[in-house]
Amino acid sequence: MLPLEGITVVAVEQAVAAPFCSSRLADAGAHVIKVERPEGDFARGYDAAAKGQSSYFVWLNRGKDSVVIDLATKEGRDELEKLIAGADVLLQNLKPGSMDKLGFSLERLRKDHPGLICCTITGYGDDGPYAHRKAYDLLIQAESGLASITGGPEGASRVGMSIVDVATGATAHAAILEALIGRSRTAKGADIRISMFDVMAEWLTVPLLNAEAGQPPTRMGLAHPSIAPYGVFRSKDGREILISIQSEREWKKFCADVLGQPELPNDPRFANMVERVKNRALTDSTVGERFAAVTRDELLQRLADADIAFAEVNTMADLSGHPHLRRIAVDTPNGVVSYPAPAPIMVGEDRHYGAVPGIGEHQERPGAPRPKAKSS
Helix, strand or coil: CCCCCCCEEEEECCCCHHHHHHHHHHHCCCEEEEEECCCCCHHHHCCCCECCECHHHHHHCCCEEEEECCCCCHHHHHHHHHHHHCCCEEEECCCCCHHHHCCCCHHHHHHHCCCCEEEEEECCCCCCCCCCCCCCHHHHHHHCCHHHHCEECCEECCCCCCHHHHHHHHHHHHHHHHHHHHHHHHCCCEEEEEEHHHHHHHHCHHHHHHHHCCCCCCCCCCCECCECCEEEEECCCCCEEEEECCCHHHHHHHHHHCCCCCCHHHCHHHCCHHHHHHCHHHHHHHHHHHHCCCCHHHHHHHHHHCCCEEEECCCHHHHHCCCCCCEEEECCCCCCEEEECCCCCCCCCCCEECCCCCCCCCCCCCCCCCCCCEEC
């Protein structure tokens, strides 16, 4: 038996943040009823990379029932009311104020359904000058300051995946699980409010505190602001290798066994971390010259033998064939799609993953059994 079997989640959701959360609840056995507008979740149209279907939608909507409800009609609102009456969790990330205008204010829902756990995802929260702004991942990357510390000296950059959405969805998932544990003890529901801006601001605590202390972080690409050498160096055959030296013991080992220069730590310019950071250009050029004289395979062997932390700067093609990449196979309307497995491994438990629904696939039977899931 999965931990959330018997729990019903009504997800009035779209895009990425809320679907990320509800997909994890579905993985754990919850019956997730995804409420879609007549034209469907707009994430269904983001791309066509997964057998002609949106990669976002296939990734984030496995194991859910899809029902189409036109909330602009009384009949649609009545249908949603019935679903909520039988739910344990209501998750929604519509435009701020939308649910209130439709007659589903949190105050009314909490009064009518005291055991209901409501989780509302917004861009900027309920109050403040930006509360009614639309908010998407890249907008929050920019507004929160994340983009200002991402990229290289030439300019700000976005993180190369939907980090704000995923972080928000993961935060909502954890909060809902906390609320379910709390309800099991008190029988009381919860009113959870999560803003994308709050999530990202908290994740930016370290660079914010440094900036407020007079040391604003600068964009350094794949380098580290307070550690050297910690960055990318190119091998003789042109492969990029990222190394990280965290201690003086590692530095001495690195100089002797990888660079073949055991005397280097005796140079005052390289004697400790503070000096190496102060002389970063010289530190990096010294390491870079030695790396450029050795092939990738030999460098990786030297680094491994010396127990130095390193990684290759891989592409998505490299990830596709990576020896540590775990995959799951998920049924979709266009056939089975294989993609990276969820990170948690439940030892001794054979976790299953449900099918991705077609739009309105469960319209007539939102409580009916779903198709048999694929095993991981």
